[in-house]
Amino acid sequence: MVPWLQLLLLLGLLPDAAPAPKKPRAAGPQARELASPELLAPARFALEMYNRGRAAGTRAALRAVRGRVRRAGRGSLYSLKATLVEPPCNDPTVCQLPISKKTLLCSFEVLDELGKHMLLRRDCGPVDTKVTGAGTAQDAGRAQVRPHGGFSPNSSLLEPSPDDTNETFSSFLPLLNKDPLPQDFSVKMASIFKEFVTTYNRTYDTKEEARWRMSVFANNMVRAQKIQALDTGTARYGVTKFSDLTEEEFRTIYLNPLLQEEPGRKMRLAKSVSGLPPPEWDWRKKGAVTKVKDQGMCGSCWAFSVTGNVEGQWFLKQGTLLSLSEQELLDCDKVDKGCMGGLPSNAYSAIKTLGGLETEDDYSYRGHLQTCSFNAEKAKAYINDSVELSQNEQKLAAWLAEKGPISVAINAFGMQFYRHGISHPLRPLCSPWLIDHAVLLVGYGNRSATPFWAIKNSWGTDWGEEGYYYLYRGSGACGVNIMASSAVVN
Structure with a gap:
């Protein structure tokens, strides 16, 4: 296996994957709904990738799945919506979900080419977490995101030098190697999150929502550092005005x-x-x-x-x-x-x-x-x-x-x-x-x-x-x- 694929496997961004094939022509009318039994193999593969690196007792379980498939050439592209159930988590600064929130709705894209699976996309967000007192956490997150404001071109948060960026993210590097978190992780994260809230004029309706957004922010800082480590250009990634949105929220609100x-x-x-x-x-x-x-x-x-x-x-x-x-x-x-x-x-x-x-x-x-x-x-x-x-x-x-x-x-x-x-x-x-x-x-x-x-x-x-x-x-x-x-x- 080539070194960069090994690195992807290590970081969990593209587990068990091979290089992306050339894009076949869109299947269009060939796309169809599938019955649950036909989705089990790609769904189980997606679940395995989701759980990779997790200790026993912390792994999610598959509750339900539905989806579609598009046939193209020798491959099949599965678009899945799966409900996962996670054990409770007790540290909202590092867990994917706050305390006692454990049900996720995940969107997976799984390519099956000649019997070999490859996970192309994974978007997961909570579906049963009350953030503002009504609806799902995903709905509440979309409803409670405030318009952006307070842009300050002189803010060090907005335009750090490369040295500043490395220093800001040094606290998160142990996560990439699965080392224990530093004792001051939560303190440093709280400081960075507070600066983000001030810079982008964020407001949250409840303390619970603020804690949830801080947990999303912490996870996003780890994601940004992984993306940084794997970029082969000159780009810098870090804190932006979208840093308190889950990946699912960001895609739903801003993408097409x-x-x-x-x-x-x-x-x-x-x-x-x-x-x-x-x-x-x-x-x-x-x-x-x-x-x-x-x-x-x-x-x-x-x-x-x-x-x-x-x-x-x-x-x-x-x-x-x-x-x-x-x-x-x-x-x-x-x-x-x-x-x-x-x-x-x-x-x-x-x-x-x-x-x-x-x-x-x-x-x-x-x-x-x-x-x-x-x-x-x-x-x-x-x-x-x-x-x-x-x-x-x-x-x-x-x-x-x-x-x-x-x-x-x-x-x-x-x-x-x-x-x-x-x-x-x-x-x-x-x-x-x-x-x-x-x-x-x-x-x-x-x-x-x-x-x-x-x-x-x-x-x-x-x-x-x-x-x-x-x-x-x-x-x-x-x-x-x-x-x-x-x-x-x-």
Whole structure:
């Protein structure tokens, strides 16, 4: 076994896994519901991976499972929803669940290829824990997360030096090696969590909720350090405004599962640009990119990716940079699902059918579904068509430099804790099978001989590098080349 796979096994991020296979064509209509007996083998494998490294008496048990399978080539991809039961835990700063809370709802993605299983995703969260007095803990967590505020560009928590980052996380390194926790772990964690609460203006309704969020925060610091240890680029991971959210909450609130689940409208393939791309390019310097926006607690990344692309196309054809309305797409695109997700291909079609996009000023963003109030007389930008782009990254770079910013979709692995630098996760951790976030390519280049894509995100300027994400270029990292597209403005 190659050394990095052994490291993945040791850290528990990808137990018993082989390198990710090439993504087969989407199974689409072949996906089907399965009866429970057919799910037992992949479910038991997922449970085994969940329990790996746990002592007897602390292992979870499988209570129920349901799911679907997609057949592709020689493999089957199982999407499972499993209920697990854990023994009670007595230390909320290090346990996955608070005291006496023991039932979990887990989402697993298990690939079965020629009889060998591989765990591609594991998202688990509590389902029977009362945090605010009603509903499940997962529901309560979503309901009680406060809007982000209090960004301070001078805060050491937001922009530490590499030395500061290493010092901050030194307390968590023993967890990676399964050594005993240092005696002052809880004290240090409480201090870091208090700084996080102050920096991001967090408030919690009850002491129980605050203790729960601190336990989530502690687990996330360990996760961030594991991601840091396995990144082969220059990225730094650590405390962000999302650090008190469970992985399941973060995916549910901010990401877009429809990108991997539905094929969307078929677009014609764009003609490739001839010649080699320039060594570097940045449409921000050319005036073709609006300021970074914030989708808020809504899975509307698809709308922001598409409007960003149309803004660039309109600028290049008409010479005017307009900030266009994402809310119009949330309200009026009846094919996509608003804050529950959508597909760029459908959004292009909606813009063309509606008759254009209004500006942000005329149809402002609210971050939740409203009644469609589009006024064709106020439409300021129009498109004539949309095209799918090549999956060859060199051809993508050439197209971008000549034609403008590109709508793409990526696997958001690690982005919950991304702070700055060029992200380059190992391929099995950031598989193109699991694309779940739409963004905008605005440029490319090199930093200290490391090639990157410059990506405009939609989580506000208090995330990443002033709202931007930098991803390794040239290896199809995180599926960045899989779903590239653009509007056409004549």
